[in-house]
Amino acid sequence: MTKHERVERLPKKAYEAELFRLQGELVKLQEWVKVEGARVVVVFEGRDAAGKGSTIKRVTEFLNPRLARIAALPAPTERERGQWYFQRYIERFPARGEIVLFDRSWYNRAGVERVMGFCDNAEYMRFLHQCPIFERLLIEDGILLRKYWFSVSDHEQEQRFRSRLKDPMRRWKLSPMDLESVSRWEEYSRAKDEMFLHTDIPEAPWYVVESEDKRRARINMIAHLISTIPYHEVRRVPLSLPARPPSSGYQRTPRDMQTFVPDHAATLATVRKSPPAAAKAEPAGRAEPRKRRAGADLPK
Template sequence: MTGKNAVKVPRAAYERELPRLQTELVKLQEWVRAEGARLVVVFEGRDAAGEGGTIKRVAEHLNPRVARIVALPKPTERERTQWYFQRYVEHLPAAGEIVLFDRSWYNRAGVEHVMGFCTKEEHQLFLRQCPIFERMLLEDGILLRRYWFSVSDTEQQERFRRRMEDPTRRWKPSPMDLESITRRKAYSRAKDEMLVHTDIPEAPWFVVENDDKRRARLNMIAHLLSSVPYQEVPPPVLELPERPPSTGYQRPPRDLQTYVPDHAASL
């Protein structure tokens, strides 16, 4: 049962399965590095749809020199005059790399289109060019996986409420994020139109139901692993060397250095 009414995954099951999947992600990473593969994973969804939290769990134990998260800010004045896809091309992976796009070129199909940050002509041009652009990536050997994170109206509203009440996450909601609530129908229509034009057989969109964050994270990671024909690469054989004998070095007195206060002792 994976729909909106699915029973939430118990925490114990989640905490048991997530480390296993993350271990497999490390194996996938080592295969990508050994084979010189190039993997692009696109995470898209509504505001508060949970794609950011899933990206964190995907990247948590990966080598940042191999797997990196790309979350671009709004384009500069110079970038606005470039071919739309140009600023994303420079972030594509080289051999042996994984790139996780936390939002991507699909900004034009969503927020830019709905909020009026691009013209109708620019939006239509994007919808025509995007499948061509992505087929070029695929023909060049890049592995492309795209995930759309879906969240219900009520759950999105509740997540915004919790964020605004949590002092550690109060920075997350922006005025534009909150306006997405009042424009939900427009975002829905934009998403539907985007899928019609860009859901190509060579790289289909995969929808992740995300009212239950634990379920969504497990499902998305498991699907990604199943979609790539990776194999476990034997790690290099390393031996921990013996500590060399003392040569008479003595550490300087502690009072010559400044230490952080022991806050933990006051707990």
Template sequence: MTSSKPAKIPNDVYEAELRRLQKELVEMQEWVRTTGARIAVIFEGRDAAGKGGAIKRVTEFLNPRIAQIVALPAPTHRERTEWYFQRYIAHLPAAGEIRLFDRSWYNRAGVERVMGFCTPEEHQRFLRQCPIFERLLIEDGILLRKYWFSISDKAQEKRFRSRLTDPMRRWKLSPMDVESLTRWEDYSRAKDDMFVHTDVEGSRWFVVDAENKKRARLNMIAHLLSTIPYQHIEREPLELPKRPASTGYRRPDKSLQREVPDHASTLVGKRPGEGYVDPEDNGLDAASGSRGGASPKD
């Protein structure tokens, strides 16, 4: 049975709606800053599911002092001896802050379990403690949102293959990513087990269909905005003052400074070259959307 493919959204419509949503994110940010709200958003899902691209669009026009991305490296030797949640606590939002977790404490329920980086006892302890940990955050007033970006195995493989030859994205492909192709069902079982224990009332998972990255971004941002009770905040009007009269200051002669060479002037009169086109945003997703015998997404 052939799965139906959603109608393609024209690029200009996508860009216009993305800008509208990003404008609303700026409105939400001002509400967060003014009211002292605290927002933590978790982005989880398969490798190459589009989490990073969604985070990039969320933060594109936000103040990096308010909205910060948390993407922690592998734990140090000392961190491996701490309470598991301990190193994440330092990155939780304070008043007037937004934290976007590009992967999170849920590493233990996914990659650590599948790749054997934690013991079965540590994994079971995580599943018991995680709902309690998140309930404490929510009771303290943190607005916690959890998004799972869901793709099929075929879509993931297509994106991996495109990254093998794409110099702009080759860094995104690691040996562990490649190995995940052979462990699809292991990761599926781990994800299902994680949902059973952590998709609970008050701290639900929201699943984003990420077969098409552009649709996923629009859907995820629109949903996030719909769940935050932000309101428009009137900003105090600002006026630029008149410059005071000169007191005789003179700039140093340019010959005394090291200037960056004028590379731009070498481009005058040249024909424009081809710009970078992300294959995962242009055509690749459409190809993965029409397949006979649809493979499961998660």
């Protein structure tokens, strides 16, 4: 692929069908993690605007937030700066039966902290030495650790930044730090190469996700994740809805004794277009069926 060549976008219909199927597998994976008492840690790293956040959103869309948590840590506090570097990340690690997705992780030290000068050289070198040891300890203790690097070109990143600048609903995704990465592209590239050299270990390898097309990136990442974990469908206890018991005389509280949310929906005007004069009435019994719920025709 040449520098500015765009990857063909995965067709929406194929994307939505496969995403829905994969999300069904993620639900099965979650149940297996719960029953088996497994602990899963998934690290999402990569360039700003590479598609990490949107992929995490698709991963967790149908999962139980009590079992599958997202860890997106802010800048360290003064107290946290005085801790062992890995300490504040360990506090977010899963217990038995949980999945934790790190939207950026301890690899901040090898990326933004290194490039922006937020750590000194001694701290940086200590991280490169300790990180493989730290991750081997996690694996040895039974944690299933997966690390994904989302790779995007400088041209595509700039296009996404420009799109966010124009969109008031996504402007919050941009910070001065993000924009700084444009002028420090090569510095970040060198930092990433150095990080891979020291931390791409057999026990916890880096998996690179090509993310020029976000749809392909999401599908590829989720499909790979579930392929690396030996889960199976868990047999669930059959459930049935019990019969409602007869009333014992309870009366609901009068409406005027409660404060209700105003009916804002009632203020929305519904535009009804009159059918064309030439339109013929449908024969009885041949009315057009209602549209199906979005996603209802997707494979289960």
